[in-house]
Amino acid sequence: MSLDANPCTGARLESRADGALSGDIFVPGDKSMSHRALILGAMAAGETWIGGLLEAKDVLHTAAAVRQFGADVDRAAHGSWRVRGREWKSPRQPIECGNSGTAARLLMGAAAGFPLKARFVGDRSLSSRPMERVLKPLREMGVEAEGETLPVEVRGGKLRGISFTNPKASAQVKSAVLLAGLRSEGEVQVTEPAASRDHTENMLRVFGCDVERENGTVRLGPKRELTGRSIEIPGDPSSAAFPLVAALLVPGSEVTVRSVLVNPLRTGLFATLAEMGAELRTENQRITGFEPVADMTARFSQLKGVEVPASRAPSMIDEYPILAVAAACASGRSVMHGLDELRVKESDRLAAVIAGLQACGVEAWQEGDTLIVEGRGGPPPGGGDIRAQDDHRIAMSFLVLGLAARKQVAVDSADMIGTSFPGFVELMRSMGASIK
Numbered sequence: 001m002s003l004d005a006n007p008c009t010g011a012r013l014e015s016r017a018d019g020a021l022s023g024d025i026f027v028p029g030d031k032s033m034s035h036r037a038l039i040l041g042a043m044a045a046g047e048t049w050i051g052g053l054l055e056a057k058d059v060l061h062t063a064a065a066v067r068q069f070g071a072d073v074d075r076a077a078h079g080s081w082r083v084r085g086r087e088w089k090s091p092r093q094p095i096e097c098g099n100s101g102t103a104a105r106l107l108m109g110a111a112a113g114f115p116l117k118a119r120f121v122g123d124r125s126l127s128s129r130p131m132e133r134v135l136k137p138l139r140e141m142g143v144e145a146e147g148e149t150l151p152v153e154v155r156g157g158k159l160r161g162i163s164f165t166n167p168k169a170s171a172q173v174k175s176a177v178l179l180a181g182l183r184s185e186g187e188v189q190v191t192e193p194a195a196s197r198d199h200t201e202n203m204l205r206v207f208g209c210d211v212e213r214e215n216g217t218v219r220l221g222p223k224r225e226l227t228g229r230s231i232e233i234p235g236d237p238s239s240a241a242f243p244l245v246a247a248l249l250v251p252g253s254e255v256t257v258r259s260v261l262v263n264p265l266r267t268g269l270f271a272t273l274a275e276m277g278a279e280l281r282t283e284n285q286r287i288t289g290f291e292p293v294a295d296m297t298a299r300f301s302q303l304k305g306v307e308v309p310a311s312r313a314p315s316m317i318d319e320y321p322i323l324a325v326a327a328a329c330a331s332g333r334s335v336m337h338g339l340d341e342l343r344v345k346e347s348d349r350l351a352a353v354i355a356g357l358q359a360c361g362v363e364a365w366q367e368g369d370t371l372i373v374e375g376r377g378g379p380p381p382g383g384g385d386i387r388a389q390d391d392h393r394i395a396m397s398f399l400v401l402g403l404a405a406r407k408q409v410a411v412d413s414a415d416m417i418g419t420s421f422p423g424f425v426e427l428m429r430s431m432g433a434s435i436k
């Protein structure tokens, strides 16, 4: 599948309030799990079948990358991919990671244990994001790596074990160390101040590897060989957040999203919305493969402001832009603590959220790493011309705001939505949303 195969939404989009939303929908597969399934499949002996793979630009970059490293990767049908693992070799061309921090950081870790040399590159946004956070522990394991931001050249080979304490919770850093650790000698462990998403650990176990967690420490056991498996990927909760919050904000709406991943390390937004008074039901909870999945229904609710502790940030790190939109429509003030990391995402999301809310007539500001939003207790004025700063989640969040606002909201560079949620506009329109 080519990287251009996602329907392009066009650069500029406008959304406006136009009656209730209703729908019974699925969202595309989880992005974090999709990257990991391709990478582990490419490192495993034998064949891996992946169902429900997210066919969005970020993940297609990972698919192309593991192919460059030598794996056989075929698309059998929509979302259904076969990967045959190989000993990774030096790619002839640089590894293009596009907009994806997860692709860059996880692939650097995975490649590090092989005797190869690879140059990693990315788009303008990714090239400004910090890579030192993964390169520092990888160097400690014996990797040679030059560059603090992309382009970065990595020379892998024989690695030592590591006992790494990360001052921040980061699944990407933890995963990079664990993936490098698969092919290193000695003990490999990562300690975090709070648990970050654990899909790498969960999937490593499915591929036959020993991984333990004890308090805040994740440790690889002696069994580190991977065997190809069948992996089913559920709907991405970070994508489900957009139609669900839209339903909460638009009067008269009710929307169900089926088969959403509800791993507790990903559901901080849903817990926060419940505290705001959202009518949000989680039903039919079950295990699909090895992760918990449920159907989620949201009905229009009059929300109230909320205080979100810093300790919840790792479980909803990608959801603050859409939470800020919900907070703008709630009655009273919302205060969100511990958002330092938002400054180094696909854009400076703290600044982008504040600028966007202000452009839509909502008071919002930051105090240190705390975001404060003064809710309007109903539809915000809207009317903003939003600079999405090439950030898919900023674009989608403000299109949702436009559906609930008094005046339409325009978003530039909306084509970045294809990095994580192909079909977003079409799906929202199928629920009755006016997005042009």
Ligand code: S3P
Pocket: 031, 032, 033, 102, 169, 170, 171, 172, 173, 175, 196, 197, 317, 318, 341
């Ligand atoms: C991700 C981890 C998070 C998240 C990103 C996906 C992952 O980043 O923001 O969108 O798949 O591991 P950090 O690990 O930097 O917090």
